Amino acid sequence: MMIENPYLPIKTEVLNVIEESPTIKTFKLKPEAPIQFKAGQFIEMSIPGKGEAPFTPSSSQYEKDKLEITIMKAGRITSMIHNLKKGDMVGLRGPYGNEYPLFEFEGKEILLVGGGVGLAPLRALFLALAHDIEKYKSILFCCGSKTPSDIIYKGSVLDKWQSLDKKRIKFRITVDKKDDNWKGNVGLVTTTLDKLDINLKNSVTIVCGPPIMMKFTTFKLLETGYKPEQIYLSMEKNMSCGIGKCGHCRLGNFYACKDGPVFRYDKINHIHEIWD
């Protein structure tokens, strides 16, 4: 066939499985042919003979032949993925969609707001930003989780980076509901956006999380003074083919899979049904 078959998965080995929380695991994967994604782009991961679903890699785009995908057990495919063990084979296609426009973030104070498994693409973004940290003025990473046991990336981002460039990189971590051992903030992730020490005029903010979190975070950011063109959202839609053909992920005149999944809010704020 003259044209490359875009539906063909690349054989990929599961190198490691990291249990992040009771419902979230990170899978370290090694595809037979490297998949060179950029932070924000997504891939389609499949279990042979069972089906496929879209995920945004959570690892650094600078790691060449391996990638990590953080997945919450939420449906049929993700439940099967959660049963995968080291050495199992899966299929990967991609990368698809657009990336976070890092060059637009240069010299800016960057606010990342993530909720739950929505932290996955933000981790990839954070790692890409941290790779060239001198290009950016600062990063404030606001992370929300349901409970302390739902907090992910404890070892890989939070501990490691919190101790690093304190001046440039700061974290605000909150849980919706605390347990007996929790000494940190309690409240929805929107509460971490109070009293921001950020020059809004020179800031961009990137949000990812479940639909309801994205909605209220965006509204809160607007209230705080961010303009729609300063807010970047990673939209989760049903991206089946990943290449703008199958029709499932249409969002107004866009397809989330090829025109997104990263959208600047001013480009989509007129579209109906974006938060559902």
Added chain:
Amino acid sequence: MDLYFINKPNLDRLAKSLSKTYKVFAPVKSDNKRFYRKIGENGLGDSVIGEIRAVEPIKSFYFPARTKIAGYFSKDDSDKKEKPIAIIGAKSCDLVSFKVMDYVYAQEPFRDPFYISKRETGLIISSDCTCYGDTCFCVAIGIMPYPTEGFDINLSELDNGYVAETGSNKGEKIIKGYFKLFQSADSYIEKRDSNRKKLKEDLLEHVKKSRIPPKDSIQPAFKGKFDSSLWEEVSKTCVECGACNMICPACHCFILMDQKKENGFERLKMWDSCLLLSFARVAGGANPRKRLAQRLRNRFDKKFNFFPDMIGRFGCTGCGRCAEACPGKIDIREVLSKLQTT
């Protein structure tokens, strides 16, 4: 755009000969409807070249309801040599649907090799409609009941044969290759043109009673009705069967399905329906179109709002198949008329 005349026995000879290199399909009539049938050595037989479109949309040949598109981790075996497809008797509305399909499947950067190879190798010998069906409304949305573009050869049926018009190099080559089957069209063109004019006028008269808004006011009217109760009302009789999607020549949506096979696994591309609850649902259950009325509106949004913005034409060909197929008697013409009246 050269014109010739071919008589009926000669068209039959042409079809027989083409069947050696192509899988040739032409409509035959059954129960007052037309269905495509494969033509072989026996020729056209009782095929109906004129009349109106077949029941099946032409996408069935180029984007079949179920296609194997990949194995797992094995060399792609989908390029085994198959005869290309030739359709005889495709209608204007069928050809217009290619505008939508081509836009979707040939769009960069990821082109669909399955669709494209069938399109590139296929042959289309279309034909004028010689009558109209009850649900036909192409002229109301600016589409003529006779092909104006998108064919290799077009046939306009007359009493004893057809005016054949070339529409592509491929069509010209075929006519050159079978030149002795053709003769001058000079004395037939006037009759062809008057037939076309008469049918267009009759059909315009037929669609008048549907009160479909003028072509250019459909998209603005849809936008104005986005939050209208019209969609709740229309969806009352929808049973979410997806028949309107399956039968629509311009509905292109599909779903990828993986399944076990004897020696491994395979991936299928299957027609999907935006009326189904699961169409836009994501893992975890979030669904931008939970209500049926939203999904029905989405169908019209895609056809009469999205596609005009994308390709400057509707994702609807006026073929009326959906109105025929709907068990809930939802008639696209009525919905369009209500965009303006309710």
